[in-house]
Amino acid sequence: MYNDILTVGPITIHGYGLMIAIGVLAALLIGEARAKRRGLVADEIYNLTFVCAIFGFLGAKLLYCIVEWRTFFANPMEFLRSDGFVVYGGIILGVAAGWAWCRLRKLPFWRYFDVVLPSVAVAQGFGRIGCFLAGCCYGRETDGWCGVVFTHSDYAPNGVRLIPTQLISAAGMFAIAGILFWFAAKPRKQGQTGFLYLLLYSMGRTCVEFLRNDHRGTVGVFSTAQFISIFIFVIGLVGFWMMGSRQEAERTEEKHEQE
Numbered sequence: 001m002y003n004d005i006l007t008v009g010p011i012t013i014h015g016y017g018l019m020i021a022i023g024v025l026a027a028l029l030i031g032e033a034r035a036k037r038r039g040l041v042a043d044e045i046y047n048l049t050f051v052c053a054i055f056g057f058l059g060a061k062l063l064y065c066i067v068e069w070r071t072f073f074a075n076p077m078e079f080l081r082s083d084g085f086v087v088y089g090g091i092i093l094g095v096a097a098g099w100a101w102c103r104l105r106k107l108p109f110w111r112y113f114d115v116v117l118p119s120v121a122v123a124q125g126f127g128r129i130g131c132f133l134a135g136c137c138y139g140r141e142t143d144g145w146c147g148v149v150f151t152h153s154d155y156a157p158n159g160v161r162l163i164p165t166q167l168i169s170a171a172g173m174f175a176i177a178g179i180l181f182w183f184a185a186k187p188r189k190q191g192q193t194g195f196l197y198l199l200l201y202s203m204g205r206t207c208v209e210f211l212r213n214d215h216r217g218t219v220g221v222f223s224t225a226q227f228i229s230i231f232i233f234v235i236g237l238v239g240f241w242m243m244g245s246r247q248e249a250e251r252t253e254e255k256h257e258q259e
Helices: 015-037 043-067 069-074 076-080 085-107 109-134 165-184 192-209 224-258
Strands: 004-008 012-013
Touching: 012 015, 015 043, 015 109, 043 069, 043 085, 043 109, 076 192, 076 224, 085 109, 085 224, 109 165, 109 192
Parallel strands: none
Antiparallel strands: 004 012
16 A cells, blocks of 8 residues: 655655544544534533543553563664554543543543544544555455555565455444444443443454554563453443443432432
8 A cells, every 4th residue: 555645845645644634633523513412512622632632642652662662772762753652552641631631621521531432433443544554553464355465565564465454443443433323322321432432442452453463562472452452341341330330329319319
């Protein structure tokens, strides 16, 4: 695939960056529309997106430095200028930054959490298309009909038929977004839509990792992402259950008080 889509003089538009930009814009527009329908301050979606994007970027780079700490300490500045990121670092620090922002602005975090996370899935879907254009996050060799051959990639081995893990991931993220939109269409307990995202993403990421063949670090028999997915899955499962149980208990208590 070709990452350099268009060159005008000294300016080159890269497919990866373009897809990231489209994903962020789509997430903004979808998040704003959903926030308005739920009676939330739509402008805060822009603030949250900016804050979460900045800290998400830092988190993704930070976790990459931790995972590849030997290479980082060997040449820190060159490493920081590299294209390496770990998505889970972005999710973790991005959500933490969103929580801090909501606390600072006295906003209902769980309601914004439910609005923003489905949009994040959409942005990730476009981001994975960008990965396909760049050739990063590539899959294992295959003789199957669905294999793709890169010819101008700086990351994937060129001239070899590979499993298109990037497109599989993109399709999975758009499917997760669709499930979340469907789930949130009916009244749900606050926080459950966001925690469902964590559940679905951790499961999907674990499965795709078996098909990937790029260097991304390991923890025992697991890839780094699979290892982190275990904890994200547990957090998602416990959070989904606790939000439902807590709010059911609050309703029961209110009912008893009224009686």
